[in-house]
Amino acid sequence: MKIDSSLPLEYSTEENRLKIFGFWIFLGAEIVLFATLFTVYFTLQTRTGSGPNGAEIFELTPVLWETFLLLTSSFTIGLGVHAMRIGNKKAMMAFFIITLLLGLGFLGIEIDEFVTYVEEGATIQTSAFLSALMTLLGTHGLHVTFGFFWGVAILIQVASRGLNPQTANKAFIFSLYWHFLDVVWIFIFSFVYLKGLIS
Amino acid sequence: MSMEEVFHPMQEPMILAAAISIVVGAVVIVAGLTYFKKWGYFYKNWLSTVDHKKIGIMYIATALLMLFRGGIDALLMRAQTAVPDNGLLDAQHYNEIFTTHGLLMILFMAMPFVIGLMNIVIPLQIGARDVAFPRLNAVSFWLFAAGCGLLNLSFIIGGSPDAGWTAYFPLAGTEFSPTVGNNYYSLALQLSGIGTLMTGVNFIATIIKMRAPGMTLMKMPMFTWSILITNIIIVFAFPVLTVALALMMLDRQFGTQFFAMQNGGMDMLWANLFWVWGHPEVYIVILPAFGIFSEIIATFARKNLYGYKSMVMSMVVISLLSFLVWAHHFYTMGHGVMVNSVFSITTMAIAVPTGVKIFNWLLTMRHGKIQFTTPMLYALGFIPIFTIGGVTGVMLAMASADYQYHNTMFLVAHFHYVLIPGTVFGVLAGYHYWWPKMFGFRLNEKLGKTAFWFIAVCFNVTFFPLFILGLDGYARRMYTYSESTGYGPLNMLSFIGGLGLAVGFALIVYNIYYSWKHMPRNEKADVWDGRTLEWATHSPVPEYNFAVVPTVTRLDEYWFAKKEGRDITAGKIEKIHMPNNTGTPFWMSGFFFLAAFFAVFNLWVPAIISMIGVFGFMIHRSFEKDHGRYISVEEVMATEKSLRGDK
Amino acid sequence: MKELFPKQHVMGFGFSLLLTVVALAVIKFDMSLNMAFAVLLVTALAQATVQLVLFMHIGESEDKKTLYTTILYSVFVGVVTIIGTLFAMIWGYN
Secondary structure (H helix, E strand, O other), X not given: OXXXXXXXXXXXXXXHHHHHHHXXXXXXXXXXXXXXXXXXXXXXXXXXXXXXXXXXXXXXXXXXXXXXXXXXXXXXXXXXXXXXXXXXXXXXXXXXXXXXXXXXXXXXXXXXXXXXXHHOOOOOOOOHHHHHHHHHHHHHHHHHHHXXXXXXXXXHHHHHHOOOHHHHHHHHHHHHHHHHHHXXXXXXXXXXXXXXXXX | OOHHHHHHHHHOHHHHHHHHHHHHHHHHHHHHHHHOOOXXXXXXXXXOOOOHHHHHHHHHHHHHHHHHHHHHHHHHHHHHHOOOOOOOOOHHHHHHHHHHHHHHHHHHHHHHHHHHHHHHHHXXXXXXXXXXXXXXXXXXXHHHHHHHHHHHHHOOOOOOOOOOOOOOOOOOOOOOOOOOHHHHHHHHHHHHHHHHHHHHHHHHHHHHHOOOOOOOHHHOOHHHHHHHHHHHHHHHHHHHHHHHHHHHHHHHHHOOOOOOOOOXXXXXXXXXXXXXXXXXXXXXXXXXXXXXXXXXXXXXXXXXXXXXXXXHHHHHHHHHHOOOOHHHHHHHHOOOHHHHHHHHHHHHHHHHHHHHHHHHHHHHXXXXXXXXXXHHHHHHHHHHHHHXXXXXXXXXXXXXXXXXXXXXXXXXXXXXXXXXXXHHHHHHHHHHHHHHHHHOOOOOHHHHHHHHHHHHHHHHHHHHHHHHHHHOOOEOOOOOOOHHHOOHHHHHHHHHHHHHHHHHHHHHHHHHHHHHHHOOOOOOOOOOOOOOHHHHOOOOOOOOOOOOOOOOOOOOHHHHHHHOOOOOOOOOOOOEEEOOOOOHHHHHHHHHHHHHHHHHOOOHHHHHHHHHHHXXXXXXXXXXXXXXXXXXXXXXXXXXXXXXXOO | OHHHOOHHHHHHHHHHXXXXXXXXXXXXXXXXXXXXXXXXXXXXXXXXXXXXXXXXOOOOOOOHHHHHHHHHHHHHHHHXXXXXXXXXXXXXXX
16 A cells, blocks of 8 residues: 555545545535435424424523533544644544543433423424424434444544554544534524524 | 234235245245355355445346336236226235335336446446445445345335335325335335445545546546436435435334424425435436447447537536426425426426437437447437437426326326436446446347337337326326226227337346357457447456556547557556455345334334444444455466457 | 644634624524524534634645535535425415
8 A cells, every 4th residue: 555655644545535535525415414404494493383492492501511512522623633643642542532522421411401301391203393303403413422432433443553544544534524513513503592592 | 013914915816926936036046055055156256245346237137126026017007007997906006016116116226227337337437446435335235235125025024115106295104004114115215325325425436536547527438427427416315315214214103293294294395305305316317328328329320429528517517407406396286386487497497408418419420330239229219219208398397287297197108208218228228238348248139129129119109108198187196097088098008018018128138048148258358349448458357457557648548549559458567456355244234124124113122233233343344454455466467368368 | 732732723613612602692682583594604604614624624635626516516405405495395385
């Protein structure tokens, strides 16, 4: 395998560049996937049947915490990739671990949010609005969960195999995925919660 | 669901016969493989392959099998409607049959045929050794096979989906379709849809990043361009289907209210989402056919393709417009005039680039030396017959007129007039054209041409009457009609045409057997005197495709190299890096199949356990250290020497 | 230690936090629905751009043209799906 040492490790082989490219295309598909979920949400958001609407169940504080945690985790994984590029394996792993813990925190708050909704009688079966809301939030949450396990697998590989073209490539692609999930959250924060809380 | 309900369908003679033949067939295959000690060979060379050529062959073999099953569905429908008040099939069976026919033909025949051809040809046409992600490619195939297998299983276990291939709500919801049939729909299509999305990513990466040195985008063969555009549409359209199917599953099996008729649900939202995907889907199946025809017409008119740039532009425009027309599938659903007007305009607009292509093909043939081979016959038949389909499409595009045509046989005739002369003729032409490249011998021309004439003529006998019936008011998806409507004679004519079509397709299958037995084996590699790179390598193609990757300086480089007496494959042979086979795609898809099967029946614990198996294989793949192997220079030279005997 | 916190990243993070706070304005202040929508759209798109360009390094490889085209195309399809659906299913209904 030809290694181009003028490029960062994750881009240094042809196979590496191919994989990064392919993942970007996949992110294009994921954009359309989430756009479709937003489509369903926007279409059904006023159709609350006998159940509550957004303003009645959304709480700003936990949402702000979720936003802060995910945004910070996006920052820390960016720092992790940077540390990887300057060859600092220890710092990279530390930042990645912090990222995953912040993600776990995000998930914890979101699960609590869902439990609260159910306790209030707002379940995924209650109305079209709630079905759409929880499917959009849930799909994002499932993506974060999948990402958590994927991140752990990569950390184990970096720890045991060190930073080489393959592990660097995987870590970088994972960071693309993680950043993308934050981008999706920004739109959820803005157009689901904030817009829903406008009186 | 009780065991009685699951196996009740087997009390029907046809279903029981199908179940028995499936079991017998499976036993024969297992016994045969065991007796001839071929399990190792089968697993090593087919189940665990990552070779794009073998994967392509498996796709096409499956497509042919599904063509057979979908065709029987079609014959049953034509037989049932051949005479008024017929009792061959009752309404429930008829519904299951037209649903299965649509699903099989579009998703499990046309798609795999197209994807199979792109798998075989694209790396060869761009001078590459494989696709960008060979293991992902195998995952794509096995997920497709899992979805296909799941849908086929529905016939004998639990009952087929019966709400049309479009599965509109509220009919497809649990209130009106309480059996598991439409669960099969949401889960089988979801599996194969994921596979197709992976194909989209794979082929965009392959075409953009792995072309031979010197082959800029505007020097690519037209088939490669058509596949690039097709895969771009796939990547951006399939996620919509993924969401729609997931919502369908949630509504049917988890009590959500997306498409419900109460609690704020909006049943028409399903139709909207389905067609946001569905319209790009039809362009996914037609653009590769356009690409194939471009290759074939240029080759067999002995002329370069006319209007290369406008051909490329027209496909780019089609890809963008294809996302802007979807509401024309439901003009009559009740929304206002403004919506219908906007979509009428976009729909009529999309006919224009296709028209450009038709003229370019005609101009390619002008002053050319036409060779009437089987592939060329399909191309020549395509042009006038597809045009009929196209212009009836423009008729349907006008929303106000569509109130008359919608959901009549006029519509059914229109889409068969674009799908069959378009996609089916295209894949049959491509199949005949590239067969010698894959197998080293040609398909028999006489049989091929006879089959073509049966298909081309009888297609019109089958479907043209449907235009007239539709204008007469004959609705689609109706299992029978009364004598007083007067629809009988034309339906009988259509049925007779269908029998002729069956003969044509049977001849195509027979041709495989006949040619395998009788056709000479040492065909030259460039059997048609082709223009593009795939003809520069041997037939059959060695594992590594090209011993030396050719350098390209212009469009149709191989054609000009031949004219100038240059060997495009000359050069220094180096060791070649190839990926290793792996069983993971097969096993992972197997677990996915199980998970989906259990989910159909709401058996959530086994389904979750199976999904854990899927994730287990993903983790295994993540920790994979296998980076392939090298084929040594000596081995390449030896292979080249033995293959050069065929040239 | 300083080399672990590159300026671009820190500034990007700060800017994102700022944009989040600005977005909160739609519920803290009284404004028309159109105004609120505009604020949300601008802040969200700005944050998305920060992520794509500064954090995901979309422009750093030889493929940047293709990648920008991919994102553009997917946003096009996404927006058409959202607006087209709302048009056909809600706004366009009599």
